[in-house]
Amino acid sequence: MKGFRIRRILIERGAESDSLTKRVLDELPNAPREHVEPYELAPCENIEEMDKESLRIIHFKGEFLKPCPGTKRYICCGYKILNVGSNCPLDCSYCYLQSYVNQPSLRIFSNLQENLDVIGDIIDSSPDRIFRIGTGEFTDSLSLDFLTGWTDFLLPFFSRRKNCVLELKTKTSSIKSLIASRYRKAIVVAWSLNTPRIIANEEHKTATLKRRILAAQECQKAGFFLGFHFDPLLYYPGWEAGYEQTVQLLERYIAPESVIWISLGSFRYMPSLKRAIKRRFPGTNIFDGEFVAGLDGKFRYFKPIRVEMYGKLSERLDKWHHDLGLYLCMESDDVWRQSLGWSPENSENLCSYLDSRVRKLMGD
């Protein structure tokens, strides 16, 4: 990862003796350490600047497995979030965590491994259900893996279960520990993709598009299923050619048969996020488009613009392969129909569709 450095470790009271804490301290023996109280900001922790150079280790007392914060007004996929921490060393201008989490520093939960049994009980108690679980909603799934060793214990834990899939979503090319692992079953490695221009201008400190796709290729060759997320799609002059470049790279390096799903989602934001972005990235152009208030209070591109983007991109992806598990993230029934030509109609059916992808590709 480009320009990533941890300058200090903040250890919250209660986290000192957790296994993950010990591991992180071993990995960063020279980083200055401070012991801090839970919920108490350290002097270095500037909320507005996110303070991505401090790593706060937290003995988390909340729920580790949570439903993705969707909305009733749009069709959602019924994803579950495995809450391993929040914030990440990458610095995408559009990142919703800037206003959603509103907490500084990189935050990791030291007692995750100790709480996996609780998650296991939840999964095992509903054997007929498919649990699609991901760690990449509140942080990047792999950017801190070299410190936390998340994949070391998450891969064996999820691989041995029949009714779940763990998605590791990233914008990095940090796949070393994945490749070294002997577990493949029930694991999806997924990349957020965008156009080379958006990656260069807005996705700071992330891997280039080519590096991401080459990492995906390596994972695919090593036997992992892949997912891709074109989210957020951004509309700008030349957007179509930009996304075409991205799809061409996919075509060149990725075998489509083991792609479990590809999501499309347009840029959306709450007003508070716009303020945060304008403050942290005053030069960004991501608000240039025509945004209107959505049914959930978030601003989205005016509907015909979304339909055009989804329609053209899905058509292009269809040309690559007809069975990629394309779906839209947080969109309405009419937008689904107009852009993809079909609609799951509701969140329940979208869940079933994606569950069927899991069954189809990974077997029962």
Add this chain to the structure above:
Amino acid sequence: MSFSFDLEPLKASIDRFGVLNPPYLLRNSDSHFTVVVGYRRLLAVRELGWSDTVCQILPDDFPPFEALLLNLQDNLVHRRLNSVEKGMVLKRLTRFLEKEEVLANFVPILGIPSNRQTLEQFLGLEELEEAIRISVAMERLSPRVAALMGSLGRDDRLRMNDLFTSLKWSFNQQWEAAQWIVEIASREGRSAKDVIDEGEIVGVLDNERVNNPQKVKSIVKILRARRFPSLVEAEKLFKKGLSGLSLPSGVNIIPAPSFEGIDYKLEIVFTKGGELKEKVAELSHLSGLEKVTEFWKGTEHR
């Protein structure tokens, strides 16, 4: 801590009754004095041509922070600070205190919403050009818009200040228009000044046949059409489609805001039940009504 004030009433009072409360001064290391309290009183005395007046000298070791609090206290007791003066107070307080403390203990007593964003807006006011500060102090320009202007170049700021103070804009209208100007400029790769100075807006400003509120309304409309070309086009198409339907009088069809939802509303204005019945019957036979939800969809977005 004074900015943009009318000294005449104070001069008249001092001329008649004298300086009732003496100013407080602090002696500097160079033997000059800093006015802690009573700056306007001293100005008035000078303008009245008096050669002296009684002042209180604070002890040499009087802490600067205490001096600031004394000044604030005196001002708050005697008058209402304008927004620029509030910004000046807050800025000086942040030299001594963390922003969080200023936010918790001082922002509320100045009558400002106690949140970080508003605090930042007020802190930036002092940096702006005098013309803009005067507009804010006189409540002709929204402090929030002034803060937004802080991110622009000097020419853009001053042009925007002219636009918002030459006509009668509400603060909400200013905020909406200011954001659109900045976003249009960003999208078109132009300056905010160029956006304002393009023909259509100048044409409205120069039109002597319309009054100021009408001018504001027209400018808002022009800016909205440039900021949201596809949406405005869709609204036009919908309106055109409706007008072609020959709806009964007092009947209207209202789409979801920005066409984001899929529900439409039918509005029927009537005074008697019989009238309602007639209008409903007329509607049920109206051809083209079934296509009403399609009217806006031919939008070619730009």
